[in-house]
Amino acid sequence: MATPKAQYNANKLQKRLRNAVGRAIADFNMIEDGDRVMVCLSGGKDSYTMLEILGSLQKSAPIHFDLVAVNLDQKQPGFPEDVLPAYLDSLDIEYKIVEEDTYSIVKDKVPEGKTTCSLCSRLRRGVLYRTAKELGITKIALGHHRDDILETLFLNMFFGGKLKSMPPKLVSDNGEHVVIRPLAYCREKDIIPFAEQKQFPIIPCNLCGSQENLQRKQVKAMLNEWDKRFPGRIETMFRAMQNVVPSHLADPSLFDFATIKATGTPVENGDTAFDRESFEDTSMTSPEFQPVQTLDVVEVR
Numbered sequence: 001m002a003t004p005k006a007q008y009n010a011n012k013l014q015k016r017l018r019n020a021v022g023r024a025i026a027d028f029n030m031i032e033d034g035d036r037v038m039v040c041l042s043g044g045k046d047s048y049t050m051l052e053i054l055g056s057l058q059k060s061a062p063i064h065f066d067l068v069a070v071n072l073d074q075k076q077p078g079f080p081e082d083v084l085p086a087y088l089d090s091l092d093i094e095y096k097i098v099e100e101d102t103y104s105i106v107k108d109k110v111p112e113g114k115t116t117c118s119l120c121s122r123l124r125r126g127v128l129y130r131t132a133k134e135l136g137i138t139k140i141a142l143g144h145h146r147d148d149i150l151e152t153l154f155l156n157m158f159f160g161g162k163l164k165s166m167p168p169k170l171v172s173d174n175g176e177h178v179v180i181r182p183l184a185y186c187r188e189k190d191i192i193p194f195a196e197q198k199q200f201p202i203i204p205c206n207l208c209g210s211q212e213n214l215q216r217k218q219v220k221a222m223l224n225e226w227d228k229r230f231p232g233r234i235e236t237m238f239r240a241m242q243n244v245v246p247s248h249l250a251d252p253s254l255f256d257f258a259t260i261k262a263t264g265t266p267v268e269n270g271d272t273a274f275d276r277e278s279f280e281d282t283s284m285t286s287p288e289f290q291p292v293q294t295l296d297v298v299e300v301r
């Protein structure tokens with residue numbers, strides 16, 4: 001039995017997640033009246049949280065939308081196939097478990113010792129797109145959260161040479177579906193205790209035997225370290241993703257640098273050009289500050 005204080009904190013946490021999801025849905029027009037939203041459920045903490053919060057928003061939303069939970073059973077050895085049906089039956093919601101042995105295909109096609117994730121995710125995507133079509137789905141919801149988005153931004157900068165991340169809403173690579181990420185504003189450090197409180201029946205994500213992506217692990221460690229040492233930095237970086245200034249980057253396809261001409265009139269808040277911008281960031285100058293060195297040089301392929 002939870003104490004009143006624990007109950008109060010649990011309610012506060014749920015409210016924070018609900019607000020974050022509600023804001024993301026509104027900001028990106030993720031869900032519209034009449035949508036059939038396929039909630040991709042892997043059995044991890046993030047997708048359970050997404051389903052729970054979307055279900056709670058559905059009850060009070062001024063629009064009508066359906067939720068259909070979909071899990072893909074990839075036939076990995078040891079996959080506990082009763083866990084999700086039992087959980088979803090208890091929620092009394094529409095769901096579908098798709099059984100497709102992509103595990104054997106991956107094992108068969110990828111040589112021993114090589115990374116399996118790229119083929120595995122390609123096959124999974126194909127099955128999910130096909131399922132979305134069969135179920136008359138209008139939006140496919142994925143459980144990536146704010147920290148996944150920031151990690152991907154850094155991974156792309158460090159190893160891909162691109163300023164790019166995972167957008168909250170996009171058109172699928174086959175052009176046929178709209179994909180949404182309702183947890184885009186949710187912090188992983190809220191999702192972890194929420195999943196614990198709700199006692200979601202988590203299915204381990206290492207059943208395929210594949211190693212967790214080393215580069216992502218390192219970037220995650222770097223961001224967690226920053227979050228501990230410099231509170232607020234993660235939030236500021238995420239805000240930066242929503243506040244892009246193409247004229248102050250260096251991509252000629254986004255801004256027409258070639259035809260720039262002096263206008264002869266002062267520009268309000270204009271660029272002083274000759275000075276480097278300086279910021280009040282006392283955390284960087286504090287005696288405690290030491291550059292984080294959790295990232296080793298990793299070969300880019």
Ligand code: SF4
Nearest residue numbers: 116117120121208210
């Ligand atoms: S970790 Fe395993 S299940 Fe996940 S994408 Fe990689 S190979 Fe597939």
